[in-house]
Amino acid sequence: MSKKSRKKRAQKSRERSKSRQHQRPPSSRWPWWAAVVLAILAGVVGLWWMQGQRDAPAASSAPAPSEVAAASPQPTPEPAPPPNIGPVTHCVHRPAFVSQLDMGDQIYIGTNLRGYQGLTLSARQPDGSVIVYQHPSWDDAGNLAAYVLDKDGNVYVAPAPFVSLDLNPPQEQNNIYKVDTNTGVMSFFMKLPWARPPDTSNPFGIMGLTYDCDTNSLYASSVAGSTYDEEVGRIFQIDLDAVQIADQLEGVDAFGLGVYRGMQGKRLYFGSARNSGIRSVALADDGGLEQEQRMEFYLLQAPGGQDERAKKIQFPAKDEMLVKGIEFNYTMRAASDFVEHDYVYRYDPATDAWDFENVRLRKGIAE
Numbered sequence: 001m002s003k004k005s006r007k008k009r010a011q012k013s014r015e016r017s018k019s020r021q022h023q024r025p026p027s028s029r030w031p032w033w034a035a036v037v038l039a040i041l042a043g044v045v046g047l048w049w050m051q052g053q054r055d056a057p058a059a060s061s062a063p064a065p066s067e068v069a070a071a072s073p074q075p076t077p078e079p080a081p082p083p084n085i086g087p088v089t090h091c092v093h094r095p096a097f098v099s100q101l102d103m104g105d106q107i108y109i110g111t112n113l114r115g116y117q118g119l120t121l122s123a124r125q126p127d128g129s130v131i132v133y134q135h136p137s138w139d140d141a142g143n144l145a146a147y148v149l150d151k152d153g154n155v156y157v158a159p160a161p162f163v164s165l166d167l168n169p170p171q172e173q174n175n176i177y178k179v180d181t182n183t184g185v186m187s188f189f190m191k192l193p194w195a196r197p198p199d200t201s202n203p204f205g206i207m208g209l210t211y212d213c214d215t216n217s218l219y220a221s222s223v224a225g226s227t228y229d230e231e232v233g234r235i236f237q238i239d240l241d242a243v244q245i246a247d248q249l250e251g252v253d254a255f256g257l258g259v260y261r262g263m264q265g266k267r268l269y270f271g272s273a274r275n276s277g278i279r280s281v282a283l284a285d286d287g288g289l290e291q292e293q294r295m296e297f298y299l300l301q302a303p304g305g306q307d308e309r310a311k312k313i314q315f316p317a318k319d320e321m322l323v324k325g326i327e328f329n330y331t332m333r334a335a336s337d338f339v340e341h342d343y344v345y346r347y348d349p350a351t352d353a354w355d356f357e358n359v360r361l362r363k364g365i366a367e
Contacts, residue, residue: 208255
């Protein structure tokens, strides 16, 4: 190649290089706003990624599902605790006026103490002697029988004819009297309605009294108006706050009464005035009487039991029922002639029933 040709070729090469230097790169041909949009998107993506990193748990604190189940198993539901079974007279205490008598701590309330008519208080002294106190008003209603105390120490008592109707006329046997806890004075409290007026063939009225602390209810049973062939007695629930009858059960001649809370709730237990049976009815939350009766047991069927009536039903201990049995046939007899047996039963929570334990003879008990 000649010198002239080489020179001409080198010149063309310089011209092509210079032309490339003045050309824009392909990216520089995009509009200016495209670059702005790309920058904004890049910023948003970066912020989203950083927020996700902050919220994500650390790798060491995120075990596998199987590990979570093994480390913190779901607790199994525990069975419901048993109800607070037992008597419902935890609030009852002795009258306030007793503290002014200076008779000691062991004081007994009685309604058939030999030689006395009406209500009495007695206390045995260290030397063996017995002190008896009787307020002048305590014999105003004649002979008395059933009694019960409430949460304030008031005493509620009911009359009962013994030998004569002179002191206890039939028309007054559905009366309830109240001994004031502060003054000790006994006065008329309430007269319960009877299904039929009583007469001399059945001079009895109120037979049993009991109390429920939970509802401040007084329960009373009456056989007024019943005959040999017809059972027209009643059981009453008395609201002591309102001083009125709240509920009643018809057609039941009941003697002693007692309220007890078992596994299935509270029940009012009562002894039949016509046989040795003990029955019960469920109580509503407000103390109302359910209508369906449940047969519990017969005193006569217990080993050593007699054909007696449940004069009193008490619960000396959480699982114990004490039934004071007595002979009764709707006729009058002297209080000193009473022959009684104490029947002891134990509560079985598994069956919500009472099992017989023993029976003891009592004679001439003054209480």
